[in-house]
Amino acid sequence: MNAVAARPRFSGHETFACRFAWLPKAVRLIARDPAALVDDERAILELGLGKNMVRSLRFWLEAFGVASARSGRWALLPFGDTVFGENGLDPFIERVETQWLLHWQLSTAVEAPLFAWRHILFKRMRADFTRSELLSEMRLEGERLGYEHSDVTLLQHADVFLHSYLGSLSAASPEDALDGPLVDLGLVQRAGRRRGGVERIEPVFTLARVPIVDVGAPVVDFAVASYWKARRLGESVLTFRDLAHGEGSPGATLRLDPEDLRDHLEHTTELWSYRPSGEAGNVTAVVPLDPDARLREIYA
Structure with missing residues (x-):
């Protein structure tokens, strides 16, 4: 029998895609002090990140199935412990296989799936899209499921998907330009430009086929x-x-x-x-x- 997906997640990433160093850094902090990541101020000092980035990092730890918080303490989940733990198989994401595993973990959650990932990977018929086309589709799909998220929320969520696989499209700061652990996969590619749903020429993105x-x-x-x-x-x-x-x-x-x-x-x-x-x-x-x-x- 098919598993039925629970309520999808539209936000929580604070508009930041995951950075390459975040997961290993967070795992080391959890090993050293399982309670530190719960408190904003302590986490900011320990990780050297801003408040919104700390909150984003917490989101990605859970979204990747690496760690979760319970009773005021963070702990590694089985996948996180096997790959990133004290005797982890690839604690610093040095192998491309680990990057593919992170993509798998992020994309296939049965409970609380990420809405943009679920829509783009599994619900669309075509591999190519523009941002405005994607926004229109996500709005309709969200309404079909009974949600009324603003276009701002939906577009931010779609952009985090794109930034996760392409890096920042228009880096506003050196931090924004840093690549994440999914960029090297080549799973999303730029594919020219065309007139989008808002009657302007937009970049086209496409999902690649991967051998x-x-x-x-x-x-x-x-x-x-x-x-x-x-x-x-x-x-x-x-x-x-x-x-x-x-x-x-x-x-x-x-x-x-x-x-x-x-x-x-x-x-x-x-x-x-x-x-x-x-x-x-x-x-x-x-x-x-x-x-x-x-x-x-x-x-x-």
Whole structure:
């Protein structure tokens, strides 16, 4: 049975995309003093960031599934501890696989998904868009879901998505120009200009298709196991269509070409059994689903 997404998140990032150094710096602070990040003034002093950036950092820690706050203290979540903790597999985000994992974590939350990520990656039919087109779509989708957010809130949320993958489009300060951990993925690209919905020429952005060789086959296997466990738990067989196109699926989230994904599933016989069926196909897990094992295999 499909998991039903809870209330989406439209804000909390304080209009800042996550910076490369924020997650490792926050993890070290949590290890040193789990209560420090709760208090604005202490966090500002410890992290060397402004108040709004500290609040943004807290948002991204939770959005990436790295850490969360409970009872006045911050603690690492399982993913955060495995990758960024004391014996973490890549505590300083030195490998591109970690960047893909962060994109996966950010994009596939079942509870409280980020509205812009969910809309752009899973709800749109076309890969290309302008900011005004995106704003119009998000307004309609938000209203359909029963929300009445202002255009300012929606556009800020859309811009944070763009800045997360492209860097700042018009840096107002050196801090704004710093890249985040998702920029190197090349997942969002500039694609010229065209007349937008407000009758002016605007930049066009497009979602790229990414070869599995660039993502890494172990990352794809982790994504398959994670999707299966989070959204199809209890089902012994998944359709290829689900894995290639479903909301939160490996294909849609990692922007994989369907035939590339099909070829991967056919040849990774130690994990998956792919059986063609008409234009689609069915996939069965050969070994028990274990996203944690697949996560560690990425860094083996």
